[in-house]
Amino acid sequence: MTIAQTPPPAGGPALSVRDISKSFGPVKALKTANLDLRAGEVHALMGENGAGKSTLVKILAGMHAPSGGAILVDGVQTALPSPRRAAEAGIAVVHQELLLFGELTVAENVFAGHYPRKGGMVDWAFMRRRAQELLADLDCHDLDVDRKLGSLSVAMRQRVEIARALNHNARVLILDEPTAALGERDADRLLEIVLRLRARGVAILYVSHRMNEIFRISDRMSVLRDGTYIATRNARETTEAELISLMVGRPVDQMFPKTEVPIGGPVLEVRGLSCGPMVKDASFTLHKGEILGIAGLVGSGRTELAHVLFGVTPAASGTIHLNGREIRIASPRAARDAGIAYVPEDRGAQGLVKPLPIRENISMAVLDRISPGGMINRAKEAALAKRGFDMLGVRASGPEQIAGQLSGGNQQKVVIAKWLQTNPSVLILDEPTRGIDVGAKAEIHRLICELAGQGLAILMISSELPEVLAMSDRVMVIAEGRIRATLSRDEATPEAVGHAMTARRSAS
Amino acid sequence: MLKRHGHETVLAGLVVIALLVMSFQSAQFLTTGNMLNQGRLMAEVALVALAMTFVIVSGGIDLSVGSTMGLCAILTGVLWQNMGLPLGVVLAIIPIIGLICGLFNGFLIIRVGMPPLIATLGTLALYRGLAEGISQARSVRGYPEWFAGIGQGSILGLPTQIWILGVALVLAGVILGLTRWGRTVQAIGYSEPAAHFAGLPVNATKYAVYAVSGLAASLAAILFVSRVSTTRSDMGTGLELDVITAVVLGGTSIFGGRGTIIGTALGLVLVQVLKNGLSLAGVRGDGTLVLIGVVLVLTLVAGAFMENRVRR
Numbered sequence: 083m084t085i086a087q088t089p090p091p092a093g094g095p096a097l098s099v100r101d102i103s104k105s106f107g108p109v110k111a112l113k114t115a116n117l118d119l120r121a122g123e124v125h126a127l128m129g130e131n132g133a134g135k136s137t138l139v140k141i142l143a144g145m146h147a148p149s150g151g152a153i154l155v156d157g158v159q160t161a162l163p164s165p166r167r168a169a170e171a172g173i174a175v176v177h178q179e180l181l182l183f184g185e186l187t188v189a190e191n192v193f194a195g196h197y198p199r200k201g202g203m204v205d206w207a208f209m210r211r212r213a214q215e216l217l218a219d220l221d222c223h224d225l226d227v228d229r230k231l232g233s234l235s236v237a238m239r240q241r242v243e244i245a246r247a248l249n250h251n252a253r254v255l256i257l258d259e260p261t262a263a264l265g266e267r268d269a270d271r272l273l274e275i276v277l278r279l280r281a282r283g284v285a286i287l288y289v290s291h292r293m294n295e296i297f298r299i300s301d302r303m304s305v306l307r308d309g310t311y312i313a314t315r316n317a318r319e320t321t322e323a324e325l326i327s328l329m330v331g332r333p334v335d336q337m338f339p340k341t342e343v344p345i346g347g348p349v350l351e352v353r354g355l356s357c358g359p360m361v362k363d364a365s366f367t368l369h370k371g372e373i374l375g376i377a378g379l380v381g382s383g384r385t386e387l388a389h390v391l392f393g394v395t396p397a398a399s400g401t402i403h404l405n406g407r408e409i410r411i412a413s414p415r416a417a418r419d420a421g422i423a424y425v426p427e428d429r430g431a432q433g434l435v436k437p438l439p440i441r442e443n444i445s446m447a448v449l450d451r452i453s454p455g456g457m458i459n460r461a462k463e464a465a466l467a468k469r470g471f472d473m474l475g476v477r478a479s480g481p482e483q484i485a486g487q488l489s490g491g492n493q494q495k496v497v498i499a500k501w502l503q504t505n506p507s508v509l510i511l512d513e514p515t516r517g518i519d520v521g522a523k524a525e526i527h528r529l530i531c532e533l534a535g536q537g538l539a540i541l542m543i544s545s546e547l548p549e550v551l552a553m554s555d556r557v558m559v560i561a562e563g564r565i566r567a568t569l570s571r572d573e574a575t576p577e578a579v580g581h582a583m584t585a586r587r588s589a590s
Numbered sequence: 591m592l593k594r595h596g597h598e599t600v601l602a603g604l605v606v607i608a609l610l611v612m613s614f615q616s617a618q619f620l621t622t623g624n625m626l627n628q629g630r631l632m633a634e635v636a637l638v639a640l641a642m643t644f645v646i647v648s649g650g651i652d653l654s655v656g657s658t659m660g661l662c663a664i665l666t667g668v669l670w671q672n673m674g675l676p677l678g679v680v681l682a683i684i685p686i687i688g689l690i691c692g693l694f695n696g697f698l699i700i701r702v703g704m705p706p707l708i709a710t711l712g713t714l715a716l717y718r719g720l721a722e723g724i725s726q727a728r729s730v731r732g733y734p735e736w737f738a739g740i741g742q743g744s745i746l747g748l749p750t751q752i753w754i755l756g757v758a759l760v761l762a763g764v765i766l767g768l769t770r771w772g773r774t775v776q777a778i779g780y781s782e783p784a785a786h787f788a789g790l791p792v793n794a795t796k797y798a799v800y801a802v803s804g805l806a807a808s809l810a811a812i813l814f815v816s817r818v819s820t821t822r823s824d825m826g827t828g829l830e831l832d833v834i835t836a837v838v839l840g841g842t843s844i845f846g847g848r849g850t851i852i853g854t855a856l857g858l859v860l861v862q863v864l865k866n867g868l869s870l871a872g873v874r875g876d877g878t879l880v881l882i883g884v885v886l887v888l889t890l891v892a893g894a895f896m897e898n899r900v901r902r
Contacts, residue, residue: 394787418789432787435780437847446777446788453770500788 094157096121096285097142097173097254102151103309104137107487111137115151116311117304119254119285124276126296127289129306130329130523135289136178138306139258142287143175144168155254166195174247175256180239184232189213191231192246216245220275237268244275255279256287261295273299293322307331340552341531346370349539350422350508352391355400360386362563364400368508368539373530375554376543377579383563384543385427388510391541392424393417405507418447423501427512427543429490433497436486440478441467443485443496448503470499474529491522498529509533510541515549527553547576559583597841597893601856604889608860612867619870626749630741630817632862633751634659634810636855638829639836640762641806643854646837647766648799649779649846650699650706655807655833657717658691659826662811664721667730667821677737685808691717692804696797714830718823725823733819741817751813763851775799779846836861839886841893860885 099117103110112134119125129135140146142153144162152159155171162168168175182191189206190197192213198205213227220241231239240260247255257276261269276299280286290296296303297317305312305328312328350368355361360383368374378384389395391402393411402409404420411417417424426432434443444467445452452462467481474495478488485496494514501509514530515523530553534540544550550557557574559567559582567582613620638655645652662684669680691713698709743750766772774795777785786792807826815821840857842849861882868878 392787413789414787415789415791424787426787428783431781432783435777435784435788435847437780438777442773442777446785446790449770449773449790456769456771458768458770458773504789 095119095154096156097287098154098157099138099142100152100154102138102141102148102153104134104141104146105149109487109489110309112141112148113309114311115306115309117287118314119287121253121285122280122283123301124280124286124288124299126300126303127287127306128291128296128303128325128329133306133329134309135306136258137309139175139177139256139287139289142168142173142254142256143177144173169250169252172251172253173256174250174252174254176240176243176247176258176260178258178262180236180243182231182239182243184230186231187228188217188225188231188234188242189227191242192216192227192249194246196250212249213245216248217241219248220245221271235268237264237272240264240272241275248279252284254285254287256289258289259291260288261290261292269295293325297322305329340527341535343371343531343535343555345372345555346537349405350391350541351403353401353403355387355390355397355402357386357390357395357398360563361390361397364390364565366558366565366568368541370537370539371534372555373534373540373542373553375550375557375574376541376560377547377550377557377583378543378560379583380545382560382583384560385512386563387560388424388512388541388543391417391508391510392422418504418506421505421507422510423447423504423506423508424510425494425497425501425512425514427516429493429497429517434485434493436484438485439482440471440476440485440488440496441481444470444481444499444503447500466503470496470503473502474499475525489518489522491518491526494518494522494526495529498526502533506538508539508541510543512543513545514542515544515546547579550574551576551579595850596895597889598850598853598856600889600892601839601841601853601860604885605856605860605863608863608867612863612871615867616870619867624866624870626752628862628866629752629755630749632858633755633817634814634826635829635832635836636755636858637758637810637813638803638806639833639840639854639858640758640851641803642833642837643762643840643842643849643851644766644772644775644799645706645803646834646842646844647779647846647849648775648796649782650796650799651710651834651844652692652695652800652803653707653710653830654691654695654713654717655803655810656826656829657714657721658688658804658807659811659814659829660823661691661717661721661724662687662808663815663821663825664725664823666811666815668724671730671732677734681812684812685805688804688806688808688811689801690804691807692801693797695804696800699800700793700796718827721823725821727823730821731819733816737816738819739816741813741815742819751817754813759851759855766849766851771795771798776847776849779843779848781847832861835882835886839889841890 095118097119099115102112102115104112115134115138127135137146141148142162144165144167147163153162154160160171162171183194189210193209198208210227217225217227222238222241225238231242260272264272273295276286276288288300300317302314302316303320303325304314305325307329315325346369348367349370353365355364364387376384386395390397391411393413393416396412402411409420411420430436441463445463449458452459452466471481476492476495476499478492485493488496511530515526518526530540530542542553551574554574555571557569557579558565559579561583569578618624642652642655665687666680666684669675669683670677695710695713698704699706740750745753766775774785774790777790778792778795782792811826814825836857837854838844839860840853842853864882864885865878868881
């Protein structure tokens, strides 16, 4: 399907962001963000995870107060101290996690917080009629506005949220990764809706990672990197490669410092491992010094496989041999004792105890070893924490700093330091660089290669295909809970991996 | 110091102020006799509050402690008088009953997966119901002299309870602050998934926390029965509120993770000083309650203000 690119009508910026900054404690999420958003344009906001996009969106939504800078709406400086004020200023935001009430009806959600009144009572008839009109405008003629929102699909809920935004006569619509949770057809319909709103003169800020989407609908793109505004480009005068290098701040091929490491004998041998619907008959072998990448779409069973290997959800059937000995892994504790370490996907909730200092986080997996008779040996703990802290080059005031105050990359180093204390023979990394800024990302990659060089067997799960392809000695592709293909470094091209990810069962 | 222990600092200041004010209000207040007697009176609440600190630090709550105490008190009387067991044997059985009550709470919370608030609200009713069913509204009296010595006697001039509390306080402080187990409880309270993913024994630790809470309630029952030399099924009613008040006043976060034994001790002392001092000064009981409520709210606000806390 092609979507016509109509030139944006000329006009001054509907929304201007001038040198906005934002700090959370010692962490600077935004340094200097700048943006001009014109009426009737689709403006893509781009940047890597951690670049500050979401922070900027939340500031414009009135959810965070900026630490400095100014916001101009139609050229007038405007404070946005609350979501309500942002709505009154004509700014509407459709967040990544939809903020709707599942137990209320569609019409009630469209009017949430602004029920129309007639003689002191809620004007239900008007509310239902108006909700219907708004949704019809968004290509949902058949939606029953009395249905409970919770019973609708994600795509439908999203449209209800857009309808709510339009109900406030929003002149600026901010969409934060709107297609992330949508299938292809729903995503296409959403893009059409976006273009229709543009034709009506709405200024649209579109946050997305999907390049092809951005090039299909955007008039201009602005790039943030490390909380700083980098550049704005016209869609017709730029390329995907240029945008990526603006986002990462260097030519892409320097991103992954893969070093060749001699690969040794088998360390982890998994045969016929199954657990529930997400891990089916997994068999593979991981060698000493090898980085085995796992590629797959979200929900393909990648993390579930890691959880079975780490004992979070113990296997229903199959065998696991570690260094030639068969082991049973019934809990993370058993996995740790066997020599398996897992750096989880959700760093904030599973990887770290954020309110505790770095020291207590680093010692957490080896408390048994440093507590003879149950009493923690403080001197040993401090020494161990200092060693881990120095070895990984954690940037903080010292091992006593609270882990939650660190940037994503430094938090991840703490998690890795914690697991290295256990002297594991297998290290499972689940999305090791998610939400980590560019510089720290390269550091983590270098660290992973170093660890492989020391003979650690590494299983690396990542949603970022370039990362998997560049870092891995072999790539295992998972789809629908099954290992679909195992490709050598030479065979693993984006096309081959993409094909294996989406191929039907009969094709593999 | 202020940053990490702002709450305890505020609280210690309040205790000093309260002591000063009360001693001006009444000549009887700041006498050795009154102080020692107050120590005796607060023993049951204090013992249970020390255990409750661990429960709340682990991110849970135990509302059933008062009922557990009531059940243990009744069983003490029934096993001894009605079943004819020697009182010494009964005193060995009661702590086991307390442990079982606590472990059953743990079972509901960990195996069945009920929220601690709901599970122990249920057992609050269950244990109290059992206590009333077993007692059939009879009370048991006539305990031997040596037994009364536990709750009414003195060792080296100090009430027995003071010695017991002293030992329990030091033990609890060391366990929470210095041991692997205490660290584990704290990590679970801050983030149970993170503790689990770090290989800490989450379930075993939570079972132990609730078992200790039940055990403390049973020991409180023995102290109480001995002190008043009688057994009734309504003993310990409302104990959970006094206990939780002291622990929360002591700065333990109701969301888990943060909490110290020193804080709980200060919280206990502050409540007792207010209760005793105000009653000596002739303030009515309801006035005292209002003041304790005000102090609780103000202390929490001031403590949070002084500590630049990291939100989870």
